[in-house]
Amino acid sequence: xxxxxxxLLSAGLLFAAGSSSAEHHEGVxxxxxxxxxxxxxxxxxxxxxxxxxxxxxxxxxWADRQKMSSYSAWTLTPYYAGAEQDFDVIWLGAxxxxxxxxxAHDMYLAKGESVQKAFADVIDCDTHAxxxxxxxxxxxxREDPSSVVITFSDCSGINGSSFDDLVPSMAEWxxxxxxxxxxxxxxxxxxxxxxxxxxxxxKWVSSFQNLEEMGSHQDHYAEEGWKKxxxxxxxxxxxxxxxxxxATNRRMADES
Numbered sequence: 001x002x003x004x005x006x007x008l009l010s011a012g013l014l015f016a017a018g019s020s021s022a023e024h025h026e027g028v029x030x031x032x033x034x035x036x037x038x039x040x041x042x043x044x045x046x047x048x049x050x051x052x053x054x055x056x057x058x059x060x061x062w063a064d065r066q067k068m069s070s071y072s073a074w075t076l077t078p079y080y081a082g083a084e085q086d087f088d089v090i091w092l093g094a095x096x097x098x099x100x101x102x103x104a105h106d107m108y109l110a111k112g113e114s115v116q117k118a119f120a121d122v123i124d125c126d127t128h129a130x131x132x133x134x135x136x137x138x139x140x141x142r143e144d145p146s147s148v149v150i151t152f153s154d155c156s157g158i159n160g161s162s163f164d165d166l167v168p169s170m171a172e173w174x175x176x177x178x179x180x181x182x183x184x185x186x187x188x189x190x191x192x193x194x195x196x197x198x199x200x201x202x203k204w205v206s207s208f209q210n211l212e213e214m215g216s217h218q219d220h221y222a223e224e225g226w227k228k229x230x231x232x233x234x235x236x237x238x239x240x241x242x243x244x245x246x247a248t249n250r251r252m253a254d255e256s
Contacts, residue, residue, distance in 0.1 A: 033132040035101045036189060039091040040127035047122045055118040056250050062115045066107050069254040070100040076150060076245035085243060095253065130193035137174035139185030142209050149208040150247045154200035155239040163190065163201055169232040176228050182217050184208055204239055
């Protein structure tokens with residue numbers, strides 16, 4: 001079994017992205033790209049998760065007063081990770097449109113001095129990046145949406161394959177996974193703002209209700225899914241091994 005394909009498909013997809021939002025890719029229609037922001041942060045000396053929870057609670061109350069209804073947020077704690085993931089927590093924020101993301105940040109910069117200080121007292125974030133995201137496979141309604149498992153792999157096309165070339169295979173993999181009982185949410189995510197010098201083209205990411213659900217998805221791949229994976233991706237893409245995070249929902253945007 002091809003190692004890079006194994007790493008790629010054992011995770012599934014969370015974000016599929018590209019600055020070209022709604023395009024046809026050999027018959028595949030993608031929804032418009034949506035913005036995803038990530039902060040990678042470490043706790044200040046003497047601070048920890050309980051302090052962070054208090055700061056987030058203060059931010060949520062502030063966001064309610066500002067009627068911030070279009071912004072969703074999660075915090076991600078590393079579970080399966082290596083030394084290169086040298087941070088304590090990730091803040092992941094999402095809106096449907098980039099204008100909504102910009103509005104949320106304008107509001108935070110203009111009126112959020114108190115919550116900015118609350119966060120600065122607890123964490124130090126040396127990375128703030130924006131990604132463009134498009135969904136390939138929507139997850140089912142979760143029993144407990146307040147806590148999910150999310151995996152990330154960094155991927156690049158090989159042998160002349162571009163992201164656009166891979167889109168039909170991604171879409172077919174999503175349909176295959178759903179037909180075989182996978183409950184993963186599937187997307188791919190490409191860098192847009194705040195980066196530079198990335199050594200990957202996109203992040204291949206997946207979401208699950210819990211670690212058991214993730215394991216079931218991986219079991220199917222190990223038993224028979226790898227054959228379909230090789231058919232779709234062998235010789236076209238390389239990915240590193242997946243990092244796994246426990247994601248806690250902190251705020252959910254109103255349904256549009």
